[in-house]
Amino acid sequence: DIQMTQSPSTLSASVGDRVTITCRASQSVLTWLAWYQQKPGKPPRLLIYQVSNLESGVPSRFSGNGSGTEFTLTISGLQPDDFATYYCQQYKSLFYTFGQGTKLEIK
Amino acid sequence: EVQLVQSEAEVKKPGESLRISCKASGYNFRFYYITWVRQMPGKGLEWVGRIDPSASYTNYSPSLQGHITISADKSIDTAYLQWSSLRASDSAIYYCTRHPLPEVRVNNRAFDYWGPGTLVTVSS
Numbered sequence: 001d002i003q004m005t006q007s008p009s010t011l012s013a014s015v016g017d018r019v020t021i022t023c024r025a026s027q028s029v030l031t032w033l034a035w036y037q038q039k040p041g042k043p044p045r046l047l048i049y050q051v052s053n054l055e056s057g058v059p060s061r062f063s064g065n066g067s068g069t070e071f072t073l074t075i076s077g078l079q080p081d082d083f084a085t086y087y088c089q090q091y092k093s094l095f096y097t098f099g100q101g102t103k104l105e106i107k
Numbered sequence: 108e109v110q111l112v113q114s115e116a117e118v119k120k121p122g123e124s125l126r127i128s129c130k131a132s133g134y135n136f137r138f139y140y141i142t143w144v145r146q147m148p149g150k151g152l153e154w155v156g157r158i159d160p161s162a163s164y165t166n167y168s169p170s171l172q173g174h175i176t177i178s179a180d181k182s183i184d185t186a187y188l189q190w191s192s193l194r195a196s197d198s199a200i201y202y203c204t205r206h207p208l209p210e211v212r213v214n215n216r217a218f219d220y221w222g223p224g225t226l227v228t229v230s231s
Contacts (some may be wrong), residue, residue: 036152044152049215060113091217095169098154101152
């Protein structure tokens with residue numbers, strides 16, 4: 001199985017900040033990497049697919065980068081609505097593993 | 108509009124059986140896998156298994172193989188996740204989601220639509 005490791009597990013930031021979340025894969029997933037946002041009591045929401053492609057309706061302050069085994073999600077100019085938990089996911093190999101999540105909290 | 112509508116929350120006892128459902132609409136059910144993802148209380152997302160509705164081929168997480176069954180009824184565009192003997196450790200929210208079969212030519216191959224989740228509570 002491909003293991004996905006996110007860092008940090010928790011991130012404290014303020015409205016307007018620029019933040020970056022990192023996701024590392026235990027082996028190459030090429031560009032089959034997605035990012036999801038989840039708020040309490042809600043299902044995950046797809047933000048980015050294939051490393052850097054914004055899903056329809058996702059604000060342009062979200063961006064993704066990377067390839068192979070190391071990836072980043074950057075949010076430029078945090079908005080109050082962005083405080084949530086973020087998950088990366090590889091969909092190269094079956095079992096489509098998720099990272100353990102990064103909780104973005106208000107400082 | 109694509110929608111995945113899931114069955115309501117369930118409270119069961121250990122050893123009981125259960126089947127939860129996910130009804131799809133707004134797209135061709137045969138062209139997308141239905142995948143089940145679980146989230147145990149306060150924890151992250153875990154891939155449970157998937158079904159190709161067109162052929163009913165299934166894949167399961169190795170940790171759950173033999174304990175769960177995923178099925179689909181193409182005539183009513185509905186997928187199911189079932190247990191014959193629940194355990195307390197099955198308590199979780201179960202989400203259904205979709206992603207395209209290999210032969211479907213779309214740019215986005217990630218999990219783009221999700222159901223609202225079904226809370227399963229197993230307690231004596």
